[in-house]
Amino acid sequence: MPVYEFRCAKCGNKFAKLCRLGETGENLTCPTCNAPGPKRILSAVVAVGTDGGKGSNCGGCTSSSCAGCK
Ligand SMILES: [Zn+2]
Numbered sequence: 001m002p003v004y005e006f007r008c009a010k011c012g013n014k015f016a017k018l019c020r021l022g023e024t025g026e027n028l029t030c031p032t033c034n035a036p037g038p039k040r041i042l043s044a045v046v047a048v049g050t051d052g053g054k055g056s057n058c059g060g061c062t063s064s065s066c067a068g069c070k
Pocket of ligand 1: 010
């Protein structure tokens with residue numbers, strides 16, 4: 001499962017969370033103030049598939065090799 005970063009719109013807290021693929025944060029709550037729906041931050045977390053550029057479409061792929069996701 002991927003780790004995504006989120007930022008709370010209410011208190012501004014930034015946190016990383018292991019969640020299911022495609023998690024938008026809508027169903028999560030801020031660990032600090034408990035506000036619902038933190039905003040997902042697109043960060044360098046998805047740095048897994050960056051070997052050689054063969055997987056340019058693999059930004060959302062959780063696999064460490066892009067052989068199977070096309
Ligand atoms: Zn918060």
